[in-house]
Amino acid sequence: MKEFLLKYGCNPNQTPARIYAEEGELPLEILNGRPGYINFLDALNGWQLVREIKRATGLPAAASFKHVSPTSAAVGKPLPDALKRACFVDDVEGLDDSPIACAYARARGTDRMSSFGDWIALSDECDETTAEIIKREVSDGIIAPSYTPRALEILKGKRKGNYNIVRMDEAYVPAPRERKQVFGVTFEQGRNDLLIDASLLANVVTERKEIPPEKAQDMIIALITLKYTQSNSVCFAYDGQAIGVGAGQQSRIHCTRLAAAKADNWFLRQTDEVLSLPLRGDLSRPDLNNVIDLYLSEEESEELLADGVWQRYFTRRPEPLTKEKKKAILSAVKGVTVASDAFFPFSDNIDRARRSGAEYVVQPGGSVRDADVIAAADRYGMVMCFTGARLFHH
Numbered sequence: 496m497k498e499f500l501l502k503y504g505c506n507p508n509q510t511p512a513r514i515y516a517e518e519g520e521l522p523l524e525i526l527n528g529r530p531g532y533i534n535f536l537d538a539l540n541g542w543q544l545v546r547e548i549k550r551a552t553g554l555p556a557a558a559s560f561k562h563v564s565p566t567s568a569a570v571g572k573p574l575p576d577a578l579k580r581a582c583f584v585d586d587v588e589g590l591d592d593s594p595i596a597c598a599y600a601r602a603r604g605t606d607r608m609s610s611f612g613d614w615i616a617l618s619d620e621c622d623e624t625t626a627e628i629i630k631r632e633v634s635d636g637i638i639a640p641s642y643t644p645r646a647l648e649i650l651k652g653k654r655k656g657n658y659n660i661v662r663m664d665e666a667y668v669p670a671p672r673e674r675k676q677v678f679g680v681t682f683e684q685g686r687n688d689l690l691i692d693a694s695l696l697a698n699v700v701t702e703r704k705e706i707p708p709e710k711a712q713d714m715i716i717a718l719i720t721l722k723y724t725q726s727n728s729v730c731f732a733y734d735g736q737a738i739g740v741g742a743g744q745q746s747r748i749h750c751t752r753l754a755a756a757k758a759d760n761w762f763l764r765q766t767d768e769v770l771s772l773p774l775r776g777d778l779s780r781p782d783l784n785n786v787i788d789l790y791l792s793e794e795e796s797e798e799l800l801a802d803g804v805w806q807r808y809f810t811r812r813p814e815p816l817t818k819e820k821k822k823a824i825l826s827a828v829k830g831v832t833v834a835s836d837a838f839f840p841f842s843d844n845i846d847r848a849r850r851s852g853a854e855y856v857v858q859p860g861g862s863v864r865d866a867d868v869i870a871a872a873d874r875y876g877m878v879m880c881f882t883g884a885r886l887f888h889h
Contacts, residue, residue, distance in 0.1 A: 496521050504532045522667035523638070527651050528659035530636055534614055536563050538638040541616025542663050544568055544723040549618035551692050551715050554735070557598035559605075559613040564725045564743065566613065567605035568716060569736030571598035578604070581764040583780060589624045596624040601736045603632060606757050607784045614638070621646045629653070633781065640665045687888075691718045695882040696857065700869050703878045706855065709735075710832060710878075714857045717834035718886065724836070726887040729844075731758035731851065732832040738762075739851075747835065751844045754833070755851040762828055762852070763791055763821060773810045782808075793818060828852030836886040838862040842871035849875045859885050 498515035512532055514521065523538075530538065537560040544565060548556035554570035571594025579585040582604025590596055595617055603610050615629060617639040626646035629637065636659025637650065650660050674683045693711055695718065706714070717732040724730070724742045729750040731739035739758030741750035763769060764787060772790065774783060786808045789795040796815055798804065805812045831852040838861045839845065845856065845868060856872055860881030872879040 496524070499525065501532050501535075502529065522664040524662045524664075526642070526647065526660040526662055528636060528654075528657050530659040530661060533562065534636055534659055537561070537614035538616065538636065538661055538663075540723045541565065541614060542638050544719060545616045545618035546665075547691065547719045547722070548716055551719060552712055555595040555598050555617075555619040557595065557602045557618070558616040558720075559599075559602040559610040560616060561609055561613050564728070565602075565720055565723060565737065565740060566609040567602045567737045567740065568720045569598050569601035569605070570712075570716065571595055572601075572735040573597055574600060577765040577770060580770050581761075583607075583783070584628060587624065587628060593622055593624040595619045595622060596628060599625050600628055603628070605736060605738055605761055606740070608788050609757075611781065611784075621650070623649065626650050631780065635659060636661065638663050687722065687886075689722070689884055689886075691715055691722065691884075695884060696880045698860075698881045698883070699878060700860070700865075700881050701872045701877060701879045703873075703876055706878055706880075710830065710855050713832040714834060714855060714880070717832055718857060718882070721834055721836040721888075722886045723888055726836050726889060728836045728888075729754040730834045731755060731848075731853070732834065733758070733761075733830065733852075738831075747837070747840055748843055748847065750835070751833070751847050755847055758831065758851050759821075759825055760788070760791055762825060763816070766824055768814075768816050768820070772813055775808055775810055778808065791816065791821075825851065830854050832857065834858065836888070838865070839868050840864060842867045844868075845871040845875070845877070849877070853877065856880070857882060859883055 497520050498513050501512035503510045504512040514535055541558045541560040544558050545556040552570055556570050558568040559566045573591050582600050584600045612633050612635055614635050615637040620641040621639045622643050623645045626649035630649050638661040640663055650658055671686055673686050674681055713732040717730040720730045720737045721728050727744050727747055727750050729741045730737050731754050738761040739754040741754030744750040789799045829852050832855040833848040833853040835858040838859050840862050854877055856877055856879040
């Protein structure tokens with residue numbers, strides 16, 4: 496297939512629209528559905544992300560994409576019981592036996608609000624267990640190198656038979672230069688083929704130097720996630736997955752605050768206070784997720800628990816999770832990694848990241864205030880690496 500005609504571009508008024516190969520054929524095959532313009536942007540960015548994480552870690556990887564940024568990316572490590580419950584996969588049979596299913600369960604479950612209607616990217620073959628997880632989630636489509644017959648059958652049954660399924664050619668290597676047009680002007684640049692691996696972590700600038708292997712892995716996952724996230728961006732990572740992505744903010748501190756808030760929610764969702772909420776059994780999965788999100792929100796929780804409202808969602812009125820209680824829970828969180836796609840210009844980013852358990856920092860460095868940022872990291876006993884590599888993505 497050399498070209499594929501699209502219903503429209505980013506918006507319905509943007510027609511005609513297509514994807515096409517300037518030379519040869521497209522490196523993908525549409526197995527089902529009719530993906531759109533933004534679907535393909537998510538698919539191709541997501542594919543690069545999971546392919547690079549797999550190459551860097553040796554583990555199967557998955558990503559959940561929305562509007563050309565990942566909500567999360569993760570490798571196929573088994574999920575602890577609390578995380579299974581928080582990700583709504585504690586009832587999935589065979590989950591522990593499928594690394595790629597574990598990877599997607601983590602990626603989808605990290606930021607479920609943002610993942611609603613996601614595009615899925617898998618580094619490895621989609622198996623039946625992964626397809627069963629996808630089957631019950633609201634999702635636009637999937638890209639993977641292959642599908643088992645049973646997985647393909649399950650996925651083709653989604654969205655009344657119109658679920659978007661794309662198979663990617665694993666051997667495809669794009670041209671070294673890439674182009675795009677904006678307002679009739681053509682831009683050209685070298686493709687960002689920067690290899691992200693442990694060699695980028697060699698320049699440790701803080702007094703504390705040791706980086707355990709599992710934390711180095713988190714750093715690499717966070718950096719690769721940022722490589723395919725709309726800039727400015729900051730990523731928090733823990734236990735083989737991105738747990739908070741702050742994307743597309745003009746200010747670095749706003750990226751950090753957004754990513755940190757998402758990471759906080761990821762930890763809070765796994766607490767007994769949340770896992771034991773007396774939720775009504777007739778709520779849909781999206782409604783369950785929305786209620787939990789409202790419960791954790793300082794702005795919305797009071798209204799949620801008001802008399803006449805809580806009865807719609809709970810069998811009894813739960814105790815509120817107070818600001819003080821949240822602070823006490825999060826104060827015990829340690830060992831989190833925070834990464835930035837460009838240098839941290841002020842130490843306030845380090846201060847905020849620390850309140851969300853950040854202990855390992857990886858960033859390009861190069862700010863005129865690097866000394867202040869290093870001093871803040873030393874004050875908290877953090878480990879910080881300067882990679883020297885900016886990861887802007889637009």
